Amino acid sequence: SQKIEQNSEALNIQEGKTATLTCNYTNYSPAYLQWYRQDPGRGPVFLLLIRENEKEKRKERLKVTFDTTLKQSLFHITASQPADSATYLCALDTSNDYKLSFGAGTTVTVRA
Amino acid sequence: DAGVTQSPTHLIKTRGQQVTLRCSPKSGHDTVSWYQQALGQGPQFIFQYYEEEERQRGNFPDRFSGHQFPNYSSELNVNALLLGDSALYLCASSQDRINEKLFFGSGTQLSVL
Numbered sequence: 001s002q003k004i005e006q007n008s009e010a011l012n013i014q015e016g017k018t019a020t021l022t023c024n025y026t027n028y029s030p031a032y033l034q035w036y037r038q039d040p041g042r043g044p045v046f047l048l049l050i051r052e053n054e055k056e057k058r059k060e061r062l063k064v065t066f067d068t069t070l071k072q073s074l075f076h077i078t079a080s081q082p083a084d085s086a087t088y089l090c091a092l093d094t095s096n097d098y099k100l101s102f103g104a105g106t107t108v109t110v111r112a
Numbered sequence: 113d114a115g116v117t118q119s120p121t122h123l124i125k126t127r128g129q130q131v132t133l134r135c136s137p138k139s140g141h142d143t144v145s146w147y148q149q150a151l152g153q154g155p156q157f158i159f160q161y162y163e164e165e166e167r168q169r170g171n172f173p174d175r176f177s178g179h180q181f182p183n184y185s186s187e188l189n190v191n192a193l194l195l196g197d198s199a200l201y202l203c204a205s206s207q208d209r210i211n212e213k214l215f216f217g218s219g220t221q222l223s224v225l
Contacts, residue, residue: 099160100214103154
């Protein structure tokens with residue numbers, strides 16, 4: 001069956017450090033992978049999208065890598081700040097059936 | 113420019129009742145997708161509406177139904193509510209059924225007692 005797995009435990013890091021989140025998937029052939037941020041009681045907010053033919057994408061302090069051989073994406077938050085504290089979700093779409101599938105998310109807490 | 117708006121924000125129902133949730137997509141978007149998010153879980157795809165028809169459906173029973181209106185707004189209906197239907201219901205909008213860079217509303221928190 002299809003499965004998306006993110007870091008099973010919450011991530012607690014010191015301000016200024018880099019947070020690295022993983023997203024592993026099985027039985028998917030995604031055309032692209034997305035990362036969203038979700039704050040408590042709010043809807044997810046789109047951050048980055050990386051396509052299957054791209055290895056790396058950057059946006060300000062955020063970086064995403066995508067390895068279709070390993071079936072894994074890594075999401076990095078560099079120079080982390082307390083305002084980065086949130087739950088981060090990865091999402092896959094094969095572009096064949098228009099169903100976007102989400103992982104359970106990883107909660108990041110950045111300590112000042 | 114208003115983003116995706118959902119109503120109501122919170123709702124309390126009892127088992128067996130029926131509920132209707134509403135969503136207005138972001139201006140310029142014609143596709144609405146609904147997701148259910150249980151506590152501590154990621155959003156689960158319920159269905160997608162485009163051109164006033166249900167185009168794709170996730171693994172949800174027929175108790176979950178929807179509608180899309182000519183102005184692209186949408187409703188989610190849930191009949192015969194179960195305790196397990198308690199969740200945050202999210203609406204997301206996009207253009208031409210494409211799931212890239214979805215815009216989500218803040219959701220409706222449904223509690224079934």
